[in-house]
Amino acid sequence: MRSPRSxxxxxxxxxxxxxxTAAFGQREATESGVKAAFLYKxxxxxxxxxxAFTSPTAPLVIGVLGADEIAGELDRIVxxxxxxxxxxxxxxxxxxxxxxxxxxxxVGKEQGGGAATVRAAREQGALTVTESERGLETTGSxxxxxxxxxxVAFEVSLDSAEKSGHRISSRMLAVAKRVVxxx
Amino acid sequence: xxxxxxxxxxxxxxxLLVLAATAIALGLSALGLVIYDxxxxxxxWTNDLNTQAELLARxxxxxxxxxxxxxxxxxxxxLKVRPRVMVAAIYxxxxxxxxxxAKPFVVNPTFPARPEADGYRIEGDELLIYRRVVEGSEPIGxxxxxxxxxxxxxxxxxxxxxxxxxxxxxGVAALLSGWLQGAVTDPILEVxxxxxxxxxxxxxxxxxxxxxxxxxxxxxxxxxAMLAEAGRRADALRESDVRKDEFLATLxxxxxNPLAPIRNALEILKMPGANPAMLEKARxxxxxxxxxxxxxxxxxxxxxxxxxxxxxIRKALxxxxxxxxxxxxxxxxxLEARRHQLEVQxxxxxxxxxxxxxxxxxxxxxxxxxxxxxxxxxxxxxxSLAEEDDQAVVRVRDTGIGLAPESLAAIxxxxxxxxxxxxxxxxxxxVGLTLSRQLVTLHGGTIEAKSGGLGKGxxxxxxxxxxxxxxxxADPEVRRLRARxxxxxxxxxxxADFADSLAxxxxxxxxxxxxxxxxxxxxxxxxxxxxxFAFLDIGMPKVHGYEVARRLRDMPATSECxxxxxxxxxxxxxxxxxREAGFDRHILKPVDPAEIDLILDSY
Numbered sequence: 001m002r003s004p005r006s007x008x009x010x011x012x013x014x015x016x017x018x019x020x021t022a023a024f025g026q027r028e029a030t031e032s033g034v035k036a037a038f039l040y041k042x043x044x045x046x047x048x049x050x051x052a053f054t055s056p057t058a059p060l061v062i063g064v065l066g067a068d069e070i071a072g073e074l075d076r077i078v079x080x081x082x083x084x085x086x087x088x089x090x091x092x093x094x095x096x097x098x099x100x101x102x103x104x105x106x107v108g109k110e111q112g113g114g115a116a117t118v119r120a121a122r123e124q125g126a127l128t129v130t131e132s133e134r135g136l137e138t139t140g141s142x143x144x145x146x147x148x149x150x151x152v153a154f155e156v157s158l159d160s161a162e163k164s165g166h167r168i169s170s171r172m173l174a175v176a177k178r179v180v181x182x183x
Numbered sequence: 184x185x186x187x188x189x190x191x192x193x194x195x196x197x198x199l200l201v202l203a204a205t206a207i208a209l210g211l212s213a214l215g216l217v218i219y220d221x222x223x224x225x226x227x228w229t230n231d232l233n234t235q236a237e238l239l240a241r242x243x244x245x246x247x248x249x250x251x252x253x254x255x256x257x258x259x260x261x262l263k264v265r266p267r268v269m270v271a272a273i274y275x276x277x278x279x280x281x282x283x284x285a286k287p288f289v290v291n292p293t294f295p296a297r298p299e300a301d302g303y304r305i306e307g308d309e310l311l312i313y314r315r316v317v318e319g320s321e322p323i324g325x326x327x328x329x330x331x332x333x334x335x336x337x338x339x340x341x342x343x344x345x346x347x348x349x350x351x352x353x354g355v356a357a358l359l360s361g362w363l364q365g366a367v368t369d370p371i372l373e374v375x376x377x378x379x380x381x382x383x384x385x386x387x388x389x390x391x392x393x394x395x396x397x398x399x400x401x402x403x404x405x406x407x408a409m410l411a412e413a414g415r416r417a418d419a420l421r422e423s424d425v426r427k428d429e430f431l432a433t434l435x436x437x438x439x440n441p442l443a444p445i446r447n448a449l450e451i452l453k454m455p456g457a458n459p460a461m462l463e464k465a466r467x468x469x470x471x472x473x474x475x476x477x478x479x480x481x482x483x484x485x486x487x488x489x490x491x492x493x494x495x496i497r498k499a500l501x502x503x504x505x506x507x508x509x510x511x512x513x514x515x516x517x518l519e520a521r522r523h524q525l526e527v528q529x530x531x532x533x534x535x536x537x538x539x540x541x542x543x544x545x546x547x548x549x550x551x552x553x554x555x556x557x558x559x560x561x562x563x564x565x566x567s568l569a570e571e572d573d574q575a576v577v578r579v580r581d582t583g584i585g586l587a588p589e590s591l592a593a594i595x596x597x598x599x600x601x602x603x604x605x606x607x608x609x610x611x612x613x614v615g616l617t618l619s620r621q622l623v624t625l626h627g628g629t630i631e632a633k634s635g636g637l638g639k640g641x642x643x644x645x646x647x648x649x650x651x652x653x654x655x656x657a658d659p660e661v662r663r664l665r666a667r668x669x670x671x672x673x674x675x676x677x678x679a680d681f682a683d684s685l686a687x688x689x690x691x692x693x694x695x696x697x698x699x700x701x702x703x704x705x706x707x708x709x710x711x712x713x714x715x716f717a718f719l720d721i722g723m724p725k726v727h728g729y730e731v732a733r734r735l736r737d738m739p740a741t742s743e744c745x746x747x748x749x750x751x752x753x754x755x756x757x758x759x760x761x762r763e764a765g766f767d768r769h770i771l772k773p774v775d776p777a778e779i780d781l782i783l784d785s786y
Contacts, residue, residue, distance in 0.1 A: 034250075038249065041248050041249065041318070044248070044318055044319050045245060081321075082319075082320075083319060084319065151250060153251075154249075169245070171241070171242060171244060171245040172245045172249075174242070174245060174246065174254055174258075175245045175246050175248075175249045175251035175254045
């Protein structure tokens with residue numbers, strides 16, 4: 001309600017975000033809010049590599065590059081929550097920062113053609129998430145937000161996820177708008 | 184079927200029993216099964232739906248989480264393979280409907296406005312389930328399902344199956360009871376039929392057919408054995424009837440025999456010119472023939488006593504020679520009629536035994552009679568008496584038709600006659616040897632028959648134990664002396680004539696006699712007179728004989744007195760009572776003076 005744009009998005013996402021807002025019991029959802037909630041929720045459906053955490057209570061780090069608004073939403077969501085016993089930390093990254101220690105790296109669209117960043121992060125073992133309307137193939141990320149009609153949806157590239165050493169739950173794949181199989 | 188029919192027909196009882204047992208067993212097991220199943224049904228069905236809800240919660244978590252209604256709706260749509268699940272829905276965490284499902288035939292499906300807490304409940308014929316959807320550890324929504332809950336349908340199915348099973352079981356039971364009828368009731372009916380035919384036809388040779396070896400088979404066996412026994416008895420009865428008829432005819436004839444000599448004697452008595460010797464002879468003959476008739480009547484009684492095992496003898500000391508002479512006298516007319524020659528060998532020294540003179544004479548006469556009867560006229564018959572090994576032995580030998588070895592044992596049986604072809608006039612009563620054996624046995628003796636075979640004559644031997652050795656060996660001189668001794672005798676009898684005549688008899692023999700006419704007098708007389716012997720009537724007025732005997736025994740003066748009961752009753756019971764009362768001897772009226780002499784001589 002802070003801006004006309006927010007209002008418009010709210011209208012757009014009316015039903016789509018109902019679940020997200022329900023899950024967090026917060027104010028009206030914005031697109032950033034939905035995406036932030038999704039980022040956090042993805043963690044529940046990911047099978048992490050064996051060496052991803054140093055201990056069962058080690059924090060799960062969500063790195064955000066070039067999307068301050070989403071980072072801000074995440075900051076509000078994560079305190080006090082955990083994923084399978086891992087508390088969730090949000091880490092704001094700047095261009096050029098490495099993805100070391102980051103479990104999920106979100107590359108915002110302000111970052112432009114982030115294919116190189118994505119590739120670098122993937123090699124460092126981070127699950128990469130982008131928000132490119134041009135699709136997964138251009139970013140090379142494992143998950144890519146798209147808008148489907150009036151709601152936020154996502155695409156999944158099993159190929160990319162595998163390259164970073166992740167397996168994605170079939171239950172999550174069931175709700176993905178598009179799944180790119182392994183090549 | 185009426186109650187009466189049931190109680191009459193064994194077959195129906197068996198059928199009813201089998202059917203009732205089947206029905207009860209099936210009913211009880213079905214009841215148990217239904218109760219168990221109704222409980223299991225609820226548990227299974229709720230478990231089943233819970234599992235289904237759990238599955239849905241898992242599969243739809245992502246859809247709910249990422250707000251994907253289409254996927255959630257698709258997830259719910261799998262419920263179309265569950266025919267009883269009518270409607271289902273997914274609610275968001277806030278309690279708003281997120282996705283729904285309803286069977287196509289459910290018109291205007293309704294859903295609760297808000298989901299309830301986890302759990303299930305039964306509402307009418309529907310089962311309602313709520314189940315939270317959890318992501319990680321966070322609840323993110325609720326699954327709702329409504330399914331048909333129809334235990335009564337199931338119950339109906341059960342009852343249907345039970346009915347079918349019952350019908351089948353009853354069929355089997357009917358078959359079984361049919362078989363049982365074959366195994367159980369048929370043999371019993373057979374027995375019952377045979378029993379009826381036996382009663383109707385009096386045919387004891389009929390037998391029930393035995394078809395099994397079980398208890399019924401045993402019943403049939405027992406029944407047949409009973410029939411055989413009944414048949415034997417019927418035959419025995421018939422045969423005994425025939426024998427008795429013959430016996431009666433013979434008896435009539437025998438009773439007439441003594442009457443001829445008696446009539447002749449009477450004629451002699453009536454003759455005006457008869458000399459005293461002739462008269463005496465006639466009188467003696469009449470006495471003998473009368474005695475013979477009495478004996479015949481006694482025989483009749485004996486027959487009945489033999490039949491009932493109550494034949495008794497009146498024992499007294501006697502010389503065997505006397506009995507033998509009596510027998511010869513009895514048999515002589517018949518021997519003479521058959522022109523037999525009789526040789527008699529009697530020792531000069533008396534042989535004493537304790538016995539019944541009349542009975543023994545009867546035995547010997549019988550043997551003589553038989554010898555005469557079964558020897559062709561003009562035969563040779565020997566009768567000998569001897570003392571051997573403390574036994575008096577009487578042998579009767581003849582030169583007659585003899586006996587086949589196989590008949591030797593049978594001839595002592597009642598109504599058995601060796602030669603059935605003999606004319607009735609010679610047949611006799613057919614009880615002779617039976618009676619003889621019984622009598623000899625009662626005397627503690629034996630009788631046996633010997634024969635060299637048919638046509639070689641026969642020999643009958645009677646052995647009787649001698650009386651007490653002292654008496655038997657007593658010097659005849661001593662006994663004569665004793666006999667001369669005067670005794671003090673008390674006679675008590677309410678029959679004055681009898682008492683007085685007997686008193687005269689004693690007095691004539693040199694004894695001292697007192698007479699009393701009732702028990703009280705007898706006691707008084709005994710106290711004053713102190714007799715050696717007391718002859719007491721039993722049926723006396725005031726105090727009866729038994730009581731007199733008891734009191735005499737109790738009085739010191741008469742405790743050693745010889746007490747003799749004189750009665751008209753000679754049954755073993757009477758003798759027993761007399762002994763118990765303290766009597767030493769028991770003699771029967773009419774009293775034979777010789778018997779009294781013997782008693783007096785014995786003490």
